[in-house]
Amino acid sequence: MLGLSRLKLMTTIILLVIGLQMPVGQPNKGNYLFTFAQITDSHIGQANSAVILQNTTNWLIHQKNVVFGVHTGDIVDNCWKPEEWKEAYRIMHTLDYHCNW
Numbered sequence: 001m002l003g004l005s006r007l008k009l010m011t012t013i014i015l016l017v018i019g020l021q022m023p024v025g026q027p028n029k030g031n032y033l034f035t036f037a038q039i040t041d042s043h044i045g046q047a048n049s050a051v052i053l054q055n056t057t058n059w060l061i062h063q064k065n066v067v068f069g070v071h072t073g074d075i076v077d078n079c080w081k082p083e084e085w086k087e088a089y090r091i092m093h094t095l096d097y098h099c100n101w
Helices: 004-011 049-061 084-097
Strands: 014-021 032-039 068-071
Touching: 004 032, 032 049
Parallel strands: 032 068
Antiparallel strands: 014 032
16 A cells, blocks of 8 residues: 555656756846756556646746756556557657657
């Protein structure tokens, strides 16, 4: 049986946006050469996980300067269920033409 904190970790997508600051213009003004985004542990197949991942990718699409995205951790909850892979594939491909992933 999973503890509550483990369950929360498994069902929560952690989005980490990291920028590489370059000395362009005045310092500390948010001048970045590029930004990449990390999405982790989407666990497609659990309650609300597809909605959370879709909201995350939609948010990323509207961010400026995000040039690369990476998904780490568990993409689907049940690797033997093709419908979970198809849903994850559909959602992640909304990033096409917006950032490399």
